[in-house]
Amino acid sequence: MNKIEGVNLLVDNADIGFVANSIGIETVKRGSSYFCLCPIPHHHDEHATNCFFKDGDNYMYCLVCHKTIDAIDLIRYTKGVPFYEAVRELWELSGCPDYVKIDEKKNTKKNLPLDYKTLRFLGITLPSYIPVPVGIDDYNRNAGRKKNQEKYSYMSNSLEYVRCKRERVTWMDFISTESLAEMVLNRAKEKMKAIQVCFRNIEDPYMKKILREEWDICVKAFSDCQNFLSSQNNPV
Ligand SMILES: [Zn+2]
Incomplete structure (x- = not known):
């Protein structure tokens, strides 16, 4: 078993908006709040109106589940990774603070301590979503759809209407x-x-x-x- 220290502090210090953004969660700003789909698995949320946070918040809250969601839960639920991996990812996103002690038994390879802020500063942007084609339409299905209805996404620069699904990805999917x-x-x-x-x-x-x-x-x-x-x- 791996031993970890300092997790509570890590969670209390997490910038939930930054974490959500880094792992590719779409948010909608309304007033001073940001809304996103509830990440709790048993809440099959389809409209981003219940789960919210504000700038600088450390947690998000779902009005339907009546639950506070911390950054580790958010990573676990969204990426389907075990607790330990979620802690590790949050630790890296937080700039690898010293107060977290991760005692790894097996993996002695040195870790690359890069956070997304540094990457962005260096002009390295890594996609968090990629379009995956799911079908071809003979007309643009978005025509006539109301403002608040979800829009189909189409691949740009193609003659036909190639309909796409947005697939969540991380940089590990592209490069070593x-x-x-x-x-x-x-x-x-x-x-x-x-x-x-x-x-x-x-x-x-x-x-x-x-x-x-x-x-x-x-x-x-x-x-x-x-x-x-x-x-x-x-x-x-
Ligand atoms: Zn919920």
């Missing part, structure tokens, strides 16, 4: 962790060069401060990837 690390390493290098050039041409102290912060993000991503890649080549 090694390839991602190499990609991040190169992007961080490019970005650092660009920052150096900017830094020389900018006088404004505030801008210089921002550039320094961006530089630190690049350095961290760079060294994390380098450590990860060298641990893959020379396992402990």
Whole structure:
């Protein structure tokens, strides 16, 4: 059995909106709240009107189930992964905080500590949904459908109406962790060069401060990837 410490704190600190967004959950903003389909499996929710959270919330709440849903539950229910894996994913999304101690018996391979914020900063966007064709229509079925009715999605750039279903995906479906690390390493290098050039041409102290912060993000991503890649080549 794997031992984990600090899970409660991790859950209490989680930004539920960021987690929902990172694992590809669609949200609709109404007023100051964000609504999404209830992730609890026995609630076969079809309209995003019951389950909600606000900016900066750590939990979401479903008015039908009368239940608070934390980030680990959200990951478990949405991705169908066991508790331990959900903790691990939340830990990574939270930037791998030190107060969580994950004691792994089997897996001694070094983990790549990258969060989605860093990836986005480096201009690496990974799809959370892909369109999967399910049929061909001879006319656009969306014509005449009312505003609040769900729309069919069609593949763009095709002559026929190729109807698609949105399939949830994660970056692991596309590339290996090694390839991602190499990609991040190169992007961080490019970005650092660009920052150096900017830094020389900018006088404004505030801008210089921002550039320094961006530089630190690049350095961290760079060294994390380098450590990860060298641990893959020379396992402990
Ligand atoms: Zn519910």
